[in-house]
Amino acid sequence: MRKIAESCVALCLIGGVCLSMAGPAHADRKHREKASGANDHGDIVTEVSRVQITGGGDTGKDTVKLTPENSNWEPPACWYEPKTSPKELKEKIESAKPEKRKPKKKKKPETIFDELEESNQDAADAVSNQVVGLYEDYYQTDKYEDYNIDKQGEGMFWEGVRNPDRADDPDSYKCSQHAYWVPDGETPKDVPLAVSPKVLAEYAYERLPxxxxxxxxxxxxxxxxxxxxxxxxxxxxxxxxxxxxxxxxxxxxxxxxxxxxxxxxxxxxxxxxxxxxxxxxxxxxxxxxxxxxxxxxxxxxxxxxxxxxxxxxxxxxxxxxxxxxxxxxxxxxxxxxxxxxxxxxxxxxxxxxxxx
CATH class of the missing domain: 2.60.40 (Immunoglobulin-like)
Incomplete structure (x- = not known):
């Protein structure tokens, strides 16, 4: 049962896409860290925002974070921003299928525990296939047509990202909806947590030197x-x-x-x-x-x-x-x-x- 639970966690699609088994997640994490500066929190890979922070002047290394006088105010724990192209999203989801991962060489079970382990892995793979299938249906036919591949280069899928300073805050899970398509140069309407100058300004609050x-x-x-x-x-x-x-x-x-x-x-x-x-x-x-x-x-x-x-x-x-x-x-x-x-x-x- 532990294998099944790990699969469900890994396939959560927090902020758009997690889709990796607990084991391969560690290998995939290294790739993501190189590609986009990803941070890891437990078994879930959390991709860092593409937001860039510049400026600050020469204030030395001995800097601190301010305590807001308004104790009820906090910088945003998460927001939505453009992260993934149609091709990238399709590749991520398809690569999460158990058969796409490097198969392990099976050995003959020697004990009852080996048999249970193998059985649990088979059950976990079945759950993975089911969850991946749901997301394939959503992006391939239900909501979009083939992940909007025909619009490659015309926009991006916006995903939820966590503020790295508040990654463990429960509020960071407020941005866990499906990734959604937005044409280039546009910002989504009626999405309170979509990235905006105000969101960027509040995020920068904690980055002041x-x-x-x-x-x-x-x-x-x-x-x-x-x-x-x-x-x-x-x-x-x-x-x-x-x-x-x-x-x-x-x-x-x-x-x-x-x-x-x-x-x-x-x-x-x-x-x-x-x-x-x-x-x-x-x-x-x-x-x-x-x-x-x-x-x-x-x-x-x-x-x-x-x-x-x-x-x-x-x-x-x-x-x-x-x-x-x-x-x-x-x-x-x-x-x-x-x-x-x-x-x-x-x-x-x-x-x-x-x-x-």
């Missing part, structure tokens, strides 16, 4: 009770970044941009004062000589020393505003995103000597 939040302090190291600490983020490091997600056919794209707009400080104790009082400021202003008597535009003042060997966790959260523009002139904003860092600070009291 956001530098890890870092802050500078003055004074550095140990802090002093009732003395101001200047806090700021390096404006050369934290600047606007953009990436573009695009498809060649149909020729659509979207550029998603993130811009740092504010720094929020949480002192880690109620015995503290923030500047400004809300704790949220712009990226701050670096401290320099001559500013000793000025109130920091972004900073904190601790009112009580830390206990012995204790620290206050100063949390700094950088907020980025996100917007996008599509190749068709569309555009909008996406939920702002944040990334935080924490500095453990020791605060001491000034020791003074009182003389009579």
């Amino acid at each position: 956001i530098p890890r939040t870092e802050i500078s302090l003055n004074p550095k190291g140990k802090q002093t009770v009732n003395l101001d600490t200047w806090v700021w983020a390096d404006k050369k490091r934290f600047k606007k970044v953009s990436v573009t997600a695009s498809l060649k056919n149909p020729a659509i794209s979207a550029t998603t941009t993130a811009e740092p707009v504010s720094l929020t400080l949480e002192p880690g104790t109620e015995d503290a004062r923030t500047y400004p009082g809300s704790g949220t400021c712009k990226l701050g202003e670096s401290y320099s000589a001559g500013k000793k008597d000025q109130t920091p535009p972004c900073g904190v003042r601790y009112l009580r020393a830390t206990s012995k060997n204790g620290t206050y966790p100063l949390k700094a959260t950088l907020t980025w505003e996100i917007s996008w523009k599509g190749s068709d002139g569309s555009g909008a904003t996406l939920p702002a995103g944040t990334f935080s860092t924490t500095e453990d600070l020791t605060v001491k009291e000034i020791q003074s000597i009182v003389r009579d």
Whole structure:
């Protein structure tokens, strides 16, 4: 029965076509990885989108993903896009037939378990033939005529693809319908998850090369009770970044941009004062000589020393505003995103000597 179950899983046609037995799937997977950058998740081969991500600038390797401020929003887990020509689809489905796979040299069963294994394989092959037959009927006669071979070069079959960052998300199965035909240069109507500039922009959200939040302090190291600490983020490091997600056919794209707009400080104790009082400021202003008597535009003042060997966790959260523009002139904003860092600070009291 396990063989039958594996066949049913492999023949699921998630995102259009799986159609491979559990055994040969591993060999076929290597071919697909070379051909289209496929990822594998368990026994199911999941083909990666043809969407290309470009841009981002030189932000180094130490980048992070933003946490959307709107906790109910997520980038799309899957979408439909042009993937397979009529000829390719026909070849994929026909190659899934058990007789098309390289036959194994059968040996005479030596035990009851060998007989059961052979019986299970025969049953699995029968299931495979039945499922393949259903898909052959669908694309050859029921819905289309011979897979639309006569329209080769005039369009593509659109299939569901998974967002590689959310491949294990149950929502990625929402794009598991049959592959469907769309003429070149057109986009399908009444398909909410069909690729579009908006879908591309949301996908690009997680591909933004956001530098890890870092802050500078003055004074550095140990802090002093009732003395101001200047806090700021390096404006050369934290600047606007953009990436573009695009498809060649149909020729659509979207550029998603993130811009740092504010720094929020949480002192880690109620015995503290923030500047400004809300704790949220712009990226701050670096401290320099001559500013000793000025109130920091972004900073904190601790009112009580830390206990012995204790620290206050100063949390700094950088907020980025996100917007996008599509190749068709569309555009909008996406939920702002944040990334935080924490500095453990020791605060001491000034020791003074009182003389009579």
